[in-house]
Amino acid sequence: MLVYDPSTNPLNNNEWSFPLLEIIHIASFAVSVGTIAVVDLRLLGLGMRRQSSAQLLKDTAPWTLIALAIVLMSGPMIFSSDPNMYLNNPGFIFKMEALLVAIVYNYTIHRKVAQSNPSPVVGALVGGVSLALWVSVVFGGLFIAFT
Amino acid sequence: MSLFPFFHWLQQTDFGTALRESALVYPTVMATHLSGMALFGGMIFLTDLRILGIAMRGTSVSDVVNQLRPWKRIGLVLVAGCGIMLAWAKAEYYYQNPYFWAKMTLLALVGVHALVFRKSVYNNTAELDRAPVMPTNAKVAACLSLALWIGLVSMGRMIGYYEIKP
Numbered sequence: 001m002l003v004y005d006p007s008t009n010p011l012n013n014n015e016w017s018f019p020l021l022e023i024i025h026i027a028s029f030a031v032s033v034g035t036i037a038v039v040d041l042r043l044l045g046l047g048m049r050r051q052s053s054a055q056l057l058k059d060t061a062p063w064t065l066i067a068l069a070i071v072l073m074s075g076p077m078i079f080s081s082d083p084n085m086y087l088n089n090p091g092f093i094f095k096m097e098a099l100l101v102a103i104v105y106n107y108t109i110h111r112k113v114a115q116s117n118p119s120p121v122v123g124a125l126v127g128g129v130s131l132a133l134w135v136s137v138v139f140g141g142l143f144i145a146f147t
Numbered sequence: 148m149s150l151f152p153f154f155h156w157l158q159q160t161d162f163g164t165a166l167r168e169s170a171l172v173y174p175t176v177m178a179t180h181l182s183g184m185a186l187f188g189g190m191i192f193l194t195d196l197r198i199l200g201i202a203m204r205g206t207s208v209s210d211v212v213n214q215l216r217p218w219k220r221i222g223l224v225l226v227a228g229c230g231i232m233l234a235w236a237k238a239e240y241y242y243q244n245p246y247f248w249a250k251m252t253l254l255a256l257v258g259v260h261a262l263v264f265r266k267s268v269y270n271n272t273a274e275l276d277r278a279p280v281m282p283t284n285a286k287v288a289a290c291l292s293l294a295l296w297i298g299l300v301s302m303g304r305m306i307g308y309y310e311i312k313p
Contacts, residue, residue: 019308023301026181027188030300034189041218048214051206059203060193135182142178146170 004083011081018081025074029141032067033134035060036106039114043127053123057114068103091147095140102133151242158238166236173236180229184300187222190215191296195289198268200281209272244309250302257295264288 011018039056041047048056079086086092113126157163166173196202197211234241241247261269268275268288275285 019305023304026304027297027300030185030188031192032189033182033185034187034192037186037189038193038215047218048210050210050214055205059205063193063196063202134185138182138185139175139178142181143174146174 006080006082006084009081011077018078021074021078025071025078028067028070028074029138032064032071033138035064035067036110036134037131039110040127040130043114043118043123043130045120045124052117053114054117057111061111064106086144089144089147091140091143091145095137095144098133098136098140102130102137105130105133151239154238154242157235160235163235163238166232173233176229176232180226180233183222183225183229184303187219187226188296188300190219190222191292194219195293198275198281198285198289207272208275212269212272240311241306243311244306246302246305246309250299250306253295253299253302257292257299260288260291260295 006012011021038048038060039053042049042051042053042056051059110126110130113122118126158167166176193203194211194215197204197206197208203211234247264284267282268285275281
């Protein structure tokens, strides 16, 4: 049996580390989702139309990846503050499912299509699904505090 | 003159009460505030890093600033609109919350930033595209913008941590 006592976690033993970690998590998810959204707006034909989606993907991908790496490091640390609460939280479970789909989608279909400078219909579909997935992840995260 | 009577009045309006007591609408407004912030924040981040010559170097400053401008405006309206609703629902709590006032101060400074740098930087991007080296005031504008928005996001999160002392 795994015995883990969250009260021994440093995150639960001072006033500042938990909020600071959350701020880092929020600021970096804003950058990762926001940079993906710029590519999505192009795929949807709604913005940055003087650039191709392939160009925008190339420009934003390193920043998306750096920010996503920070998100994926700070997230599990936040989780470690109270694992049982998170594992029993419907908002958290939904967020993890949406996140898994969103990441796989982003680095397979989304990347392939953005690189190929797709037709407007395919672009709109792929960009729309991407936005919907990432917004779902954010909603799931927020609802952790309300479910 | 204290603003408290106004915040008290806001909170007890039918709209404020309904919003505060709704189990679904209130968190949805907050999640929309957060999603809009992500979309909008990513654009500000890319614009600032482009001016600093760190990101999006294959695209001109003009193309980044001018093409993202309408979306930043839409984002600001969405985020600020949701933010106003969140404060409205719990106006008395916000009134007493120092992080809220810190955030509003930073927001006012964002307005000052826009007024100060609009002419020389954000409405002057054709000039910036031609400049062999990015002018210092444009780089200062970008750094200040990053600092202000990081501060805004931080204070926004901290609002939720403030407990009113009895």
